[in-house]
Every structure is written in structure tokens, then in C-alpha cells.
Amino acid sequence: MHTHSSIRTLDELKEFLHGAMQLEHATIPPYLTALYSIMPNVNQDAAQILRVIVVEEMLHLTIAANVLNAIGGTPDLTRPDFVASYPAYLPDGETDFEVGIQAFGREALATFLKIERPAARSEHLKAQSPLIHRKSSQHKTVLGSHPRNKDLHFYSIGEFYAAIVEGIKELEEKAKREGQTIFTGDRSRQITSEYYYSGGGELFPVFDLKSALDALELIIEQGEGDGGGIYDDDEHELAHYYRFEELVKGRYYLKGDKPGHPTGPPLQIDWDGAYPIKPNLKVAEISDGSELREATVAFNHRYGEFLALLTRAYNGQPNLLLEAVPVMFEFRNMMLELIRNPLPGHPGLNGSPTYEIGKNTADPYAAHRAEAAA
């Protein structure tokens, strides 16, 4: 099957934007799990950095939904493949690397650094196709892959977004020539800063080419950085990569520092200050009938309901985002329960959220809740 890297139809663009939403969501479970694996009263700096970044990923997810809505799409976070199967793979130039669910620690941090550092091509490779054949197993999720051919992934997330930006420009130009526009979406479906703020960037309505490009630029800049200085353009925000690097180096950056050489005050990392969760745990590995298994399934169920709620919010009911707030508290508590309890039959290891959404869908707690409500 021949696959072009460029986007030729509006439907194809919609699929790419769904892919963008999937990609932006995919980093949330690893970051969130690492964040909640941190033990109380330790690793305050690490927890803060993770929180900042996870909030920005949520912003990016919402921005991608705004762009999709602007071109008349219908964001759907309940598609069977929307939540990646972990470990998932992210493109890293010619190859790809594993992004898994694991506790906060050196290994997790190494992965996060890779996530936040875009692969840049050397000059002589620039003319080549942006699409790369996957190296990882067929059964795994590769993020940033081509919507029509999952065997091909983009060289980097940056190039994946570059394809979207080009696609939007070309399709809109073509539509304009015919006296039309691709921005036909209902503006009331846009999520605006009324419903989402203090989230690491401005959430603005997308309704034309300029606002769409501004929106995508925000994702690209925050997510990928420009590979240049340690601070972004306005010299105020430290790029994600360097935030994580501060943890590795155990020292804060100051303005004017050279990459790799922070000179600010030291910060404390307690590498043992996280609960030892079993990486990439699956429900099937947890003893049948155990309370932990029930709780794990219940979390997956609740997380699935949360994605369904977000889907409704992104489909014309932005005020539902207010309801999403207590749900996030609820599943945080559920995650803490999993992470802080031992995994039966695996001495020294704890449970973990598995993010197997749409599988094992029976909610074992539904009966309990009905009883409590009665």
C-alpha cells in the first residue's frame, strides 16, 4: 500500500487530528502514574514538574479537539484504540522507543527526557520521506503513526504536526479557491478559557486558518520545544526537557545558563521515594478475585467514563468540563489506592492503574454504589 505523508482530504485531516489527540493523551497516563507513585512528603520538586507537564498535555489534548471541531469533526475519546496499549512506542527518528507505565525513578525520567526531546534530522536526511517503517512489534501502539497505515510512523512528533499544519494550509487554500472554507465547525463547540485556565497556556477558540495555526504552534512549542535555548521565546518558561533535566542534574536552571549546566540552587531527589509499582501491569496478571483486581477494573471503568464525559464536553457541552473536576479527584484517589497496595503474588511490587480502557468493562463497584445510594 502506497502512503503519502501529505494530507489530501478533509477526512484524512480529521483522522490526523484524532491521531494528535491520541498522541497528546498518550503521555498523560505515564506522567500521571509517575506523579501519583511519589510517596507523601518527598520529591516535591519532581511532583511539581510532573504536574506542570501533565496539565500542559491536557491543554494540548483540548487544543487538538478545538482544531478538530473547527473543521467540522467530532472528537471521540471513546474509540476502542484511543487509549494506547502500554508500553506504547513513540517515534525517535529512524527507530522508536518504549513509553510505559512505571513508577517515578531514573528509568521513568530517562523515558520522559526522550519524550520531550524531539529527534532532529541532520541536514542530509531532510529531503527524505518523513515516514519511517516501524521497528516495534505489530501489536503495539505506535504514536505519531500514519492514520491509514499503522506500519508507518513519522520521523518525529514534530514532523507529524508539520504534516497537519501543511494539510490545513493546503486544504484551506484549496477551499478558498472554490469560495469555501474548511472551518465550518460550530463555534459553540469550542472550549475556551472560561472552562479551562491556569493550564499552561491560553485556550482560545479556533475558527479560521490563523487561529488554527496559532493553536497548533502552541502544542508544538510546548511539547517539542525549538531545540534551542533552555527557555522559550519570552524567556520565561523553561522548556519541558530542561525541567526534567533539572531533576537528573539535581540543580535548578537560572536564566542565562547553558544547556546541560544548571547553576541554580540544588534540589533534592529521593530516588527511592516512590512506590514500587509493577511496570506495565495488566489486569490479567492480578489474581482473580482479589480486591486489587476489582479496584483495578473499577479504575479502568471510571477512566473510561471520564473519557466519555470529555467526549461529550468536546461535542457541544463545554460546561461538562466542570463536572470533570470532581471525577479527576475521584480517579486520583482510585489510582493512589492501586499504587499504594501490594500486588498479590509479586513480593515487593505494588499495583498500578493499567489503562486497559474498554476491556474488562464490568464495573464491580456498580453494585456497591447502588447499595450506598439506596
Next chain:
Amino acid sequence: MLFPSESALRVDPQAVAGSRDYDIVIVGSGISGAIIAKQAAEAGKRVLVLEAGTGANRSLVGYDDLLTTFYSAAAKDNQSPFPVNANAAMPRSPQLRKLQAGETDSSTYIVQSGPYVSDTTYTRIFGGTTMHWEAKTPRMLRSDFKSRTNYGQGLDWPLSFEEVEEDYRLAEQEIGVSANVEDQSYLGQTFPDGYVFPMRGLPLSYLDQQVNNGIDGTSVDLYGRIYPLKVRPYPQGRNGIPNPAYDGGRGYRPVGAVNTHQVEEGGRCQGNTNCVPLCPVQARYHSGKTLAKAFRMNGKSGQPLVELLPQAVASKVVIDPDSGKVSALEVKVYEDPRSPVYETITVRGKVFVLAAGAIETARLMLSSGLRSTSGLVGRNLMDHAYLLNWALMPQICGTMRGTSSTGGIVDLRDGPFREKQAAFAIDIHNDGWGWATGAPTSDLLELVDDRNLHGRELRQGLIDRVSRQLLLAVMLEVMPVESNRITLDPQFTDALGNMRPILSFTVPEYTMRGAAYARQFSRTVFARLGAQDHTSYDRSDFGYVAYEGQGYAIRGGNHLAGTHIMGTTKTNSVVNKNQRSWDHENLYLVGGGSMPTIGTANVTLTLAAMCFRSGRDILNYLH
């Protein structure tokens, strides 16, 4: 990022002492000082802010440390997040005891002069008392500015509501008030055409709604006049939904926190119910947000315009005998909160602003020997008197959900009855009986220790008990009385050798008459709700006051005011209507202390509005 790079630029006390280019020196980093500092920086002025506390909570890690202290504290009082610092001590209500008439208790920071003991508090830390305030932001009513003329009580302000109205809007913008104009247009309150608050009103809690269901449509008769009852939402200084119609359709952007990264700016209110003493997500306004903006402003040379010198306790205002102007401040800079070692530096500037709160500003003036021509420094001390009433609702009401207080009964804030007795506003407390009884901890202890409950019965017992709790906190008007005052005595000093405030306060009869009525009123409300009254006032309570054969426990409101009131002449007041000292032309005493009366409005919004006015006057003076 926990570490804001700005704070790497530590201010050196010697450099501060050697500096001759401060336009404005401000004592205190609470909301008054913060507003004036930011306004001055916007005009390109050099500002030094002196803060008695360590300033550690200027960074997010410091703020989070306060939260950790709060979470691990056994008693969750107003000051529980704030570590003990003998060099900048502050009143802490759990330390109080009952006193007899003529008895003095100097065991706490504020020396209490019996018989009435006030548990009023203020916070000596970066951000001042906005670090623990509840953030209710009602405006004073039009009639509150003229209570002498209207009711023959208290004093008239030298300012009318109309003169303050625009500054109220500036204060609402700075704080980011959440409210709806239609909810606040009661008792003759008006707003300019098209005005909306920066953010939409926060919803009433389920408890508020349950109370409203029981009283809406009913009324009370007071001296032959009918007052309809309903639960109205309070305007609040906490982040809700920004109103897109704000500022002529430009909308409002909630900004600011102790740190400058956007994600670390104040989040949206999540209903954590520990607004007091500290919001975990900085949804509630504190003046660190205003200062964070001020600290980011640079002068022509690229240097920050506003400097903060923490661990700096102003100890003396030095007056030039020829001009009568303030020539300098003597400041004790301590090295470590655990040690009383300090050095005294002298700070110079063109204008000096004392913004340390009603008690500390008066203390600093008095310890500098500056009683003012009127002799009123320290006098007319006011604080809202609170009378707590608590009952169990017949049904589960979801108590402990929502912010500390979202709604109240406020229709008796004004009326002709104010000729005879104090007006009041009632807060419905979403945190149950906590303030009155120490709930829910007290309920847990009782159910476990006295009733031997455990397991399912214990859980159910707590739900039955706690989620039906209703606390009506009646906030009563207190008028200025010259004998209610702060004084000093060299025998009572703190760790740095500064004289501590001595508080002498008698709850005025006008207020007690209002309290007696408010008690009856609360019983009426409870009866209409079918709620079981559990209120009782203990004779051994430190705030116990007998009035006409009944006893009441009166609590302080932490709404301190009146120690340097504003007025029309240097003989009837300490400051003019711009909060400038009548006696010293380059000295401003700002904050609640300037208020001649406080009506039934929590004082912060009004004192913030006045500081915008003073800020403009200071800039005029400097030009």
C-alpha cells in the same frame, strides 16, 4: 518550577540600608502594601517592601510547606499553617484563656487586658492576612459611609460611597472577584450600567440551598418593619468562571500566584473547604499574586523596581524635627527565625507607607512615640463581633462540601433598626460546626470514645452527625469607641525587644443588643428549618459576655480596623481621606486602621479600594 529564578536575587540588608533611591518604602506585604507597590512600579517608581516574616512562602515550595504544616497540625486554627516565629510573632487563638476584670494575660503575643479576651488574629507572613482570609468580598453599603448622619451611631466617613465606587471596581479586578451583579443588587446596592464582576458568581452550596428552601418567602418583623429572608450568594475572592462580558467584552483572565509559571498560577476553586487557613491550589486570592506581578516589573536599567526585604521588622519611624517629615525607618533584620540575633539598619525613602495591619501599624507608631495630634493612634479599635449558632438539620445537607462559605442571610445589613442596635450579616458555614465545636474531629472523638462506635456504625454515625451540621455565624457591626484600643508598655516586649500590643476591648452595648436579637433570629431560622438547636455558651469561655441576663460567647472576626481612622481634620482623625498622615506629609498609614466604621462588610475589599486611592495620592506627591 518550585524555585522562581527571581528569588535567587536575594536582597542584601546592607545594600538596602545604603540605598538612597527608594521612592517608596512600604512596611508589610499584605494586600494594602501589595496594591501600592504594584501601582508604584507601574509608574516606574522604586519600591522597597519590608516583611517581618521569612518570605519563604514567596516561592511555591514555601507555599507548599505551609500546606504540609497545616495538614499535619492537630488543631486546624487560622494560623496553623504558619510556623512559630518569635521574631515576628502573631496571635494564635488556641492559646487564650478566660480573664477577670482587671486581669492581664501576657502569655500570648497580644497582651490581653480582661475581662473580654479577643481571639482576633492577623498573619505576620509574606502576603499578610490574605494568606489566611476567607475571601468574602462584599462592598460596604452606601449608608455605612454615613452611619452618624443616618442613625446617630459611629462616625461618618470623609468619603461617600460614590467617591469609593470606582476604586471598589479596581479592587474587584485586582482580587478577581467572583459574583453576579443581580445577586448583589440588594439593600439598594447599585452598580454602573453594564458592570459585571471579573468572574461569574460561585454557586450556592447544597447546604445553602437546603437552608434557603426553609426560609425563602418568610420574613421577620423588627421594630415594626418587615425584612424578607432568603439565602444570597457572597461575592468571593476566589477563581470561578471568568466572565467573558467583563471589561466591555474583553473578558477577565485569572492570573497570578506566588510563582510565575502559568500552570502554577491560581487554579480554579475545587471546593477543598480549607480556604481558611490556606487554599491548596491558590484559587483563593492572596496578595502574593499582586506582588508576583509587581516583582516582574523592571526599571530602565533592567533592575527590578520592587524589592522585598524579608525578616525585617520595622521598629521605629524617625521624624525630622524641622520638617515633621519621616526621614527614615529603623528596621531590625534578624538572621534566623529560631534566633533573636538581629542587626538594626536604617532605611531611607521619599514616601513611607505603613501597611502592617491595624494592630501592627498602631504598634509601630506608638513605639515611635507618634500618638498624632488627635491622640487617636491605637484608639477606636474595631473588629466584627461574631456570635455562633449551631444546629442539626433534619436531613443530610452535604455539610463539608464547597468552599468555607458560599451564601448567607444578609438582608439585615441595613434598616432603621440601626438607630438602636447593630446590623449583621450571617454566614452559612459549609465546614459545619468546626468553628464552634472543633467538628468534625470532636464528633469523631465523641462517637469513638463515648459511644464506642466502630466500622459501619461509626461511618454512618459520622454521616448522620457531620453532614447535617448547620452553623450560622452572625457577623455583627461594631462601632468605633475610643476606649477600645491598642496600647504599649515597656514591660511587654517580643524576642527582638519590640513592645508588644496590649489589647483592651469591650464589646459595645449597641453590638450586644444586636447580638441578643441575632440569637433570637437564629432560633427563628432554626425553627423554620426544623433544625435542632445545639448552641450553648460556656461561662468559662474567654469571650463570654453577659447582656441583659443572658450570656453570649463573642468571637473576634479578624477584621481589624480603626486604630488610625481617617477624618476631616487633624483633630478628629489620624489620616486624611487619602490615608495620608495629617502630621507627617510623607507618611501614609493604610489598611483597615483608616476605616472610621466597618458596617457589615468584611474589611479587605474596602481597604483594598482605599489603597488604590492612596497609591494615586502618593504618585501625585512624588511628582
